[in-house]
Amino acid sequence: MRGLMQSQPLLVSDLLVFAERFHGNVEIVSRRVEGDIHRHTFRDAARRARQVAAALDGEELLRGERVATLAWNGYRHVELYFGVSGSGRVLHTINPRLTSEQIRWIVEHAQDSVFCFESSFLPIVQAIWSDCPSVQRWVILCDHDKLPTDTGIGNLISYEAWIGEQEAQYHWPRLDEESACGLCYTSGTSGDPKGVLYSHRSTVLHSFAVAMPDALCLSARDTVLPVVPMFHVNAWGLIYAAAAVGFKLVLPGPLLDGASVYQLIEEEGVTLAAGVPTVWQMLLGYLRDHGRRFSTLRRTVIGGSAVPPSMYNEFVDQHGVEVIHAWGMTETSPVGAVATLRASQLGLDMAQQRSLRLKQGHPLFGIDMRIIDETGQALHWDGKACGDLQVRGHWVIRAYYPGGDSEKACDLLEDGWFSTGDIATIDGDGFMQITDRSKDVIKSGGEWISSVEMENIAMAHPAVAMAACIGVRHPKWDERPVLVVMRKPGAELSRDELLALYEAQVAKWQIPDDVLFVEQIPLGATGKVQKNKLRALCRDYVTWAA
């Protein structure tokens, strides 16, 4: 027997329709590539998203065709989020930190039909456009009078001219909620990038989940600054959640330095800011150097990589800003777990609470997790046993995108579970802690050493700007840990001084054998340390301590 409630699809367009009806006056404030601040509202965004949809109709794009964006966090990108997906096309966000060749590869794989980009990325597009035969229209996100001349690019138009001609009336189609709405490629540190194809349903359910009190606790009383990019993992769902909840969005454009981010936070009254640790390092450095305080910021959401304990302490103890540690990946839409506390944990002392809040956290309803051993057996949740982390749920991937219009996707799942590639523990309260990426874990004499744990100890030293721990080949122990460390400018720190830190904190056999001081640690397009490059650097390294 079926229920007798209204049955409507869960659609991205409905998020925007709701925002227009009930939060029409809420602002979207954006820093543009031109450097100025642009302000409009959800009412404006809704009208212009309909014009985007009409422009795509004008291009005769079919449902399911891909529209690429190479853009910062800004209002036109917001309009594309809703206009592209809402009209049944697939929003393909591209990471501008990839190489031109990677971008060209991705555009060809996705067979993008329209390509929208910021004027600051013109050189990238000039390098690739003639090798992207699927793209029928190139759109620069600028005013008509700012359209660069003599670009050499065919079928180029300014965004404002492109949508400006369109009617503001548009009837959003009632799509199947399982239709694809978005596409994001993983950064591909090993092998080719892989595309994750989100559905309207997965995206809307994820919006509910990220807004929940035990996740980011997003209300219409918040002003939210997503420093986390809209070009990767959908800015952690904050654009969709903004429409569902009706909070003010503050979008930083290209300027992510400490001074610029601080200025936006203060001038726009930001209450919650979300980003990766690298960005917060810059912001906290700025505050330290200039003796600044936050007047409205109450919470930071930190994800993308583990929160260094020293960063947690600085936010909480120095600035009274709550740190919400979140975990996820492109394949989980991205939010899979959040380290917010339960009633039973509020009685713990502050140090215990902190150590829980530094874990990757518990899943939200809609996601399930487990850890398994090498034979596929589920491991016990005692906070000690560690194994391969697997997840499943409404906004978890089933298969990677096979490319183009192909429907022949290859199911990834093992018995319904997606293997994340992380090694983790889960404690008795269901709090998950990642101890390593499975490919980064250091196997020494049959035991595992967590590269993340080794890095956190180094990162806590005030002279260390960044640290990475990798395994190097060893004739007796198979692998031994070695630290690669970038010192802060002008700071002094010796090998022995740093290694002495480990003696009180880890078992003797876990202490890194050596420290390599470097000028720069290579970061990938999503800001993660490229350990494969460090491993190449150390390929022929022979440890002294053997």
Place this chain on the structure above:
Amino acid sequence: MRGLMQSQPLLVSDLLVFAERFHGNVEIVSRRVEGDIHRHTFRDAARRARQVAAALDGEELLRGERVATLAWNGYRHVELYFGVSGSGRVLHTINPRLTSEQIRWIVEHAQDSVFCFESSFLPIVQAIWSDCPSVQRWVILCDHDKLPTDTGIGNLISYEAWIGEQEAQYHWPRLDEESACGLCYTSGTSGDPKGVLYSHRSTVLHSFAVAMPDALCLSARDTVLPVVPMFHVNAWGLIYAAAAVGFKLVLPGPLLDGASVYQLIEEEGVTLAAGVPTVWQMLLGYLRDHGRRFSTLRRTVIGGSAVPPSMYNEFVDQHGVEVIHAWGMTETSPVGAVATLRASQLGLDMAQQRSLRLKQGHPLFGIDMRIIDETGQALHWDGKACGDLQVRGHWVIRAYYPGGDSEKACDLLEDGWFSTGDIATIDGDGFMQITDRSKDVIKSGGEWISSVEMENIAMAHPAVAMAACIGVRHPKWDERPVLVVMRKPGAELSRDELLALYEAQVAKWQIPDDVLFVEQIPLGATGKVQKNKLRALCRDYVTWAA
């Protein structure tokens, strides 16, 4: 092109599975009909819900068959919520405040197969059981050794004996998410009761919505007391939300008097309590009479009927307890709107904020609203124009239950909208305010007078325990308002003294013509004033003031 995310049904059983895995130690504390306090956890509830499911398999109930409950808020009722729905049957909650004949009518209409009831309702069941041929099994929610003897009821068993024989292993079926999971009949103040048939999908989506920060803001740090009954409109979704979020549940059983509710709040550390105004009148009266204070309560959710401003003030000003005014109906699962503020409203002065918070509020994402005039035209959102309130959304009814196993439901919707029977305004921020039930509005000389507005003015007088305003026939003006007032015990208040209150607050033609003081105002099964009875009382009443 379809997305490539995992596609799983939204199921009530998944809520409980999640709670068991990630919130297994969270407590469910219940006052039993025997008077004692029972404590167990979500882990226990999950095990026993599986036993309920197995017991229903033992009864050979097919999917879609109805299991009736006539029960207070308590742990066994929680187990039935999940065990019945999770196994594919339909949980039919029945309001014990209905008459025996109404209950018999409902059981026959629904063709319930199993009937579970508290021992305190034995007299009701003894009155109807022989006229309920569809019921094959009667279950008393008690221990085996407390099973009453000589009841005369055939196929009677205690709940503990019924589930105690079952295996704790059970594989929850992967149902179609559109399957019916619950059934609740409206109180039927006019005509026969009408059944609302919830689906798994509507119920799970509603759980997300009620937990959101701009709704009840439910976190795993809360301890929640649903005084609102599980036997009607699913205790506002709080049981399902408890499993999704992992908060502690405190269930008051049959004792809803001020002293008992206060004791539970204090002893269990309740942070949020939810109920109708009548219950809070008793609680606030108790606090006043005994000089008590709340030590943990931070928020009350009030719905079911409009919050009297005097009650709002007493909670907020005297006790520092936030009042969250929520609106909904059986047909909206029930939460349709909540009066929580937005950032733009936080700058208003306290009186303005209060008047917004006393409105029925804004819908949550997933619900849309409009007001229409008599010709069906949508009215402007200016906070003044009032018209018929219509809603639509994921947890709004499409058709009433036709009864039995029948699938032939008759669609209720007008152009996709459900007419609530309320008259309302909507302001520029999308805040909806109900001015009346359409059948209660008083039409005087071609103008509308809101009975709710007239009642609120009377209710603000300290000598008034309860007030209702109804229209009485008038030869010149068609209808004129008359107040029916129940004074507080021992309080004195004259007609002229009360009517004098209106002069500064409403237009002269809106002032009620007269006041009838009564000993008791009749309330229906869900605690609402039975205005049809008052109208009958006043049928031949001729106004003095004509």
